[in-house]
Amino acid sequence: MTRPDYAKLRRLVVKIGSSLLVDDRDSVNRHWLHSLADDIAALRARGQQVIIVSSGAVAIGGKILGINRRRARLEGLQAAAAAGQVELVHAYQEALGRYGIVAAQVLLTPDDTEVKRRFLNARGTLEKLLEHDVVPVINENDTVATDELRYGDNDRLAARVAQTVMADLLILLSDVDGLYTGDPRHDASAELLEVVDDIGDRHMSMAGEASTETGSGGMRTKLQAARIATHAGCSTIIASGKEMHSLRDLFDGGRHSVFPAAGTPTIARKQWLAGMLEVNGRLVIDEGAVEALMNGKSLLPAGLAAVRGPFNRGDAVGIVDRQDVEIGRGLAAYSSDEAAAIKGCHSEQIEAILGYRGRAVLIHRNDMVLFRQ
Numbered sequence: 001m002t003r004p005d006y007a008k009l010r011r012l013v014v015k016i017g018s019s020l021l022v023d024d025r026d027s028v029n030r031h032w033l034h035s036l037a038d039d040i041a042a043l044r045a046r047g048q049q050v051i052i053v054s055s056g057a058v059a060i061g062g063k064i065l066g067i068n069r070r071r072a073r074l075e076g077l078q079a080a081a082a083a084g085q086v087e088l089v090h091a092y093q094e095a096l097g098r099y100g101i102v103a104a105q106v107l108l109t110p111d112d113t114e115v116k117r118r119f120l121n122a123r124g125t126l127e128k129l130l131e132h133d134v135v136p137v138i139n140e141n142d143t144v145a146t147d148e149l150r151y152g153d154n155d156r157l158a159a160r161v162a163q164t165v166m167a168d169l170l171i172l173l174s175d176v177d178g179l180y181t182g183d184p185r186h187d188a189s190a191e192l193l194e195v196v197d198d199i200g201d202r203h204m205s206m207a208g209e210a211s212t213e214t215g216s217g218g219m220r221t222k223l224q225a226a227r228i229a230t231h232a233g234c235s236t237i238i239a240s241g242k243e244m245h246s247l248r249d250l251f252d253g254g255r256h257s258v259f260p261a262a263g264t265p266t267i268a269r270k271q272w273l274a275g276m277l278e279v280n281g282r283l284v285i286d287e288g289a290v291e292a293l294m295n296g297k298s299l300l301p302a303g304l305a306a307v308r309g310p311f312n313r314g315d316a317v318g319i320v321d322r323q324d325v326e327i328g329r330g331l332a333a334y335s336s337d338e339a340a341a342i343k344g345c346h347s348e349q350i351e352a353i354l355g356y357r358g359r360a361v362l363i364h365r366n367d368m369v370l371f372r373q
Contacts, residue, residue: 003195003258004235006251009168011049011130013234014040015158015225017174018055020241021088026063028056028091032244037095039247040135044101049130051165052092052103053138053158060084081142092137102134107141113160116314120333123164124359130165155221159228159236166265166366170229171250172222173241178257179219181206196259199227226259233268235261270369273316273329281311281336282318282326283362290321293328293370298361301342301350309336319363330368333359 016036023029040050058077061084062069067076085105093103106129112122129136140157155172162170182190196203207219219238226236239256243249250256261268285293289303299319311317313335319328332339339362342350347360 002260004169004260006169007046009048009235011051011165011167012043012169012171013051013053013158013162013165013167014171014247015053015154015173016055016241017154017172018059019175020173020246021054021056022059026059028060028087030091030095033091033095034098035244036241036247037092037098037101039245040096041099041101042248043251044135051126051130051136051138051161051167053154053161054088054092055139055154057081057084057088057139058142060087078143085139085143088139089137092135096135102132103137104129104134106136106138107143108138108157108161109141109144110160113164116331117312118314119164120314120331126161126165153221155225156228159225159232159234162229162234163232163265166232166269167229167234168265170225170234170236171247172225172236172238173246174222174238175240175242176219176238177240177255178238179203179206179223192255193257196226196257199223199230199259230259230261231268233261233263233265235259266366269366273331273367273369274371279311279318279329280315281307281309281332282320283307283332283339284320284322284324286322290327293319293365293368296365298365299330299363299368300347300360301339301345301362302347304339304343304362307336307340307343309340311336313338317363319368326371328368328370330363333362333364333367 020032021029043050058069058080061080061082064083064087065080067080069077069080089103089105096103108122112118126136138161140154158170158172179193179196180190181193184190204220204223207223222238229236236259237256239250240246283304284306285299285303286305289299292303293299305322311332313332315332316329317332318326319330320326338354342353345353351357
């Protein structure tokens with residue numbers, strides 16, 4: 001498989017490792033961050049959307065509060081994260097603000113990408129931020145996360161974010177410029193693998209541990225993240241960010257390893273939906289709605305004829321016509337009780353019926369796979 005044409009990929013998730021963003025004094029490396037903002041502004045100028053997943057809050061907060069991160073208990077690390085996150089987001093806003101770019105802080109826990117109802121909420125928020133031309137700056141919510149319920153490292157968080165927003169490319173910037181056949185720090189014969197089509201046990205055995213005290217992830221976590229992202233239709237790059245303007249250099253042909261996705265994010269999600277053995281309920285739709293879906297539209301409440309449940313928001317449901325023929329499946333934006341209440345209504349009537357302003361669609365077209373074309 002060949003490298004994708006990076007310039008044609010519309011939505012990018014860029015993960016920034018602590019070793020790049022935090023200097024030897026546990027302060028934000030603003031000089032490096034400003035060069036990153038230059039590159040992000042250039043990408044946006046050519047029509048590409050950028051989402052940042054950033055480490056560094058615990059290291060920065062540890063300095064602010066005088067907490068030794070390597071000796072602190074969980075509550076100490078959580079306090080450091082809370083203090084450091086404010087400084088971190090302020091630094092991003094300062095750097096991006098030079099170009100008139102607005103940054104928005106988003107803190108996630110595993111439930112936000114693993115639990116279907118919360119997944120829809122998280123995705124909806126991120127989509128709205130991108131719609132408003134904002135650059136989301138995402139980190140794990142370390143203030144409430146515990147060892148039992150956390151991503152563990154921001155490589156995996158970045159992969160889940162890429163999966164959530166159906167990104168085209170995940171870029172993992174760190175202090176290494178890709179996957180080598182051995183450890184290049186100790187093995188002069190180690191060679192960079194420029195294209196990796198399928199991550200196997202052989203590649204995992206090449207991975208070492210984290211190479212800095214500041215970062216929590218090593219090459220193994222990056223390969224695990226690449227697996228998650230590529231299975232979701234998102235190609236993944238591992239590249240070094242140690243130099244200034246690392247994104248610009250990467251797109252200009254700099255050294256890196258790429259893990260191409262076999263398909264697109266949309267295809268991957270639709271294959272996942274189509275492969276489900278069971279659904280939790282069914283939505284019966286009228287002839288007009290069937291025609292609208294065939295033309296690539298989302299399912300609106302106005303086209304709903306009947307609801308067969310029960311199901312919860314975020315559950316996979318079947319979509320059937322009046323003859324009870326299943327024409328597709330999708331993720332429901334409302335529970336069965338809510339769907340029944342707004343059946344046949346126009347989207348602008350939803351708030352008056354349910355008492356809150358919900359989504360305009362029952363199933364978004366990106367959350368739907370059709371069996372009839």
